[in-house]
Amino acid sequence: MALRLLLPLLLIAATFLIAQAQGIGSSAPDCCLKHSRKPVPSGWVKSYRLQGPESGCLLRAVVLTTKKNKKICASPTDSAIQKLMQNLDKVKNDKKDKKDKKKGHSLRARGGPKRQKRQRV
Structure with missing residues (x-):
């Protein structure tokens, strides 16, 4: 009787351990292993992120x-890359500002008193 209860628990534990060993469900970071030396046209790039030890990667x-x-993958010390990041940040902030202004304007337009219909006598 005890064996009937113990066997399913052992199977579940073994499945869990195998899944952990294979990395199923783990979120291993996708890290750059080297920097590209080719210049990157700024018109190609839509976004960036920083990588380093804080994100689980060895290479900054x-x-x-x-x-x-x-x-x-690019070097964070490259002056062209730093300028590209500044431009991307500026564009992102400009879009955010426009969105905020648009929201504020539309709220004021809707916030006025409603027109009342004339009643015919």
């Missing part, structure tokens, strides 16, 4: 995402 890098969703 800027991971650029192109408009075609390709990843390019």
Whole structure:
């Protein structure tokens, strides 16, 4: 009787351990292993993220995402890359400001008193 209860528990535990060993369900970071030396046209890039020890990667890098969703690893100390990141930040902030202004304007337009219909006598 005890064996009937113990066997399913052992099977579940073994399945869990195998899944952990294979990395199922783990979120291993996708890290750059080296920096690209080719220049990256700024028109290709839509966003970037920083990579380093704080994100679980050994190499410090800027991971650029192109408009075609390709990843390019670049050096964070490269002056052209730093300028590209500043431009991307500026564009992002400008879009955010426009969105905030648009929201504020539309709220004021709707916030006025409603027109009342004339009643015919």
